[in-house]
Every structure is written in C-alpha cells, then in structure tokens.
Amino acid sequence: MVIECKHVWEHISGYLDGTLDPALLAIVQLHLEHCEICSAILDSTRNILILTADDRVFELPMGFSERLHSRLDEEIRSAAG
C-alpha cells in the first residue's frame, strides 16, 4: 500500500514514540525509505526533541535554588511561630 506524504506527517509522533501498529509502521517505514522530504521531516523533528529535552534549554538562573530555599526557610520559621 502506498501512502502520501501528508498522511505520513500525521504519524511522525507515533513513529517517534514507537506507538504505531505493525501494519501502519511497515507502510510508513517503506515511505520513509524512499522519500527524502519525509525522512528530513522525521530527522529534524527527532533532532528538535533531543535538543528541547536537554537540561541546558531551561537552565535555572544563577542563585535560583539559594533564593528559593532561603524563602522556604523563612516560611518554615514563621510556620513554627
């Protein structure tokens, strides 16, 4: 069975998460082997997910933890009366 590019795009997430059923996976896989555009979309999406999951993207500001725990100490002290 042949599948069009736009239908492959609908399954990029499922493909990356490994949640496609075997029959659909085989169809998508076959398309990807022959379509450079869909392969590039898949590769770029995967690459973007790897980058956005990196801890450095949302690094805590300098001193964040110290300020947070110091405020928490104040809260604990005031709760203790």
Added chain:
Amino acid sequence: MIARIVAGEPHLFHDLIRPYERRVYAMALSFLHNEADAEDAAQDAFLKAFRNLAGFRGESQFGTWLISITLNEARSRLRRTKAAPMTSLDLDPDEPGAVSPALLRDWREIPSQALERQEVRVLLQEAIAALPENYRTVFLLRDVDELGTNEAAAVLNITVASLKVRLHRARMMLQKSLAPSLKHLNPTRRWFQWL
C-alpha cells in the same frame, strides 16, 4: 518523606523539592516569558505546595501535584497581568486538522553542543513559549519533563487521545518554526577543488 514533613519535620521539604526545581521553573517560564516573573511564580508554587502539603492525598505523584499548582499559579499571574497572548478560542485543540511541517530536502543533525550557545537556547525557549497553551503544556510535560502519557493527561485533566493529538501538533509546530532556523546553525558545506 511527605508524612514526616507533615508530622513535624518541615526542613525535609527542602530535599523533597530539589528534583523538581527545574521542571517548575521551566513551566513557569514558558507561560510568563520572563526569568524574574518565572522565578517568582516558581517560588510561590513551591510555597503553596508547602502550605498545602497536609492536603496532598497521594492519589497522584507529588511531582504531578506540584506541576498542577505551578500551572494554576502561572495562569493566575497571566490573568492578572494580561501580558501574554491567550490561546485562540476558535481553534479546538483536539479537532482533526493537520499541522504541516517545514519541508526540507535533507537534514544535518544539530549536535547537542550547540546548546552551549545562548542564542540557541533562547531560540528553543521562544519557540516553545510561542506554542498555544494547550499544546505547550502537553509538550512540556511529555517531552521536556518526560512524564508518562497517562500522568500528563491526568495533570491537564484531558483524555489520553487528546493528549496524543496535542503532542503531535506541538511537535509539528516546533518542527515548522525551528527547523528552518536551526538548519542555518550547521556550517555550510565546503567544497575543495582537487588540484
């Protein structure tokens, strides 16, 4: 540990929240678009969690509960400031309708070392922050915080099917907005003429 904190060892709350600092901050930042506001919101979320810890029933995981508090805190700050764009009301996030990706003929991997550059981190942060809220929260919970599908759906009080649709769209929107800019990060291929 939670039982001990509630029973009279509040200092243990410091240890309880350490693993969640970045997650809470990232969620707040993606709503508020400003480091100082995000830090304030994150601090308030942690303090609210501390004050209400006795009411935590353990039906969900502590991290899930904490993220719910953070989401409420960030949303209520947004409502107060009205500074951020609201999610479009004419777009049902779960209705069928494809998001077209950016079309490329080839993709050369962007190595994670690129994240050493501030401009790259900002590019990614801004692209995530620009997603409509319904998609952004799903993306952050699943792909940044790496929560399971069921857990993320529970935090947002949506079905697993809706979560999957939103996650797919969020990823495609990010591919569309980021791929063209990230592609330029790779040095242009150089061709040498053999003599």
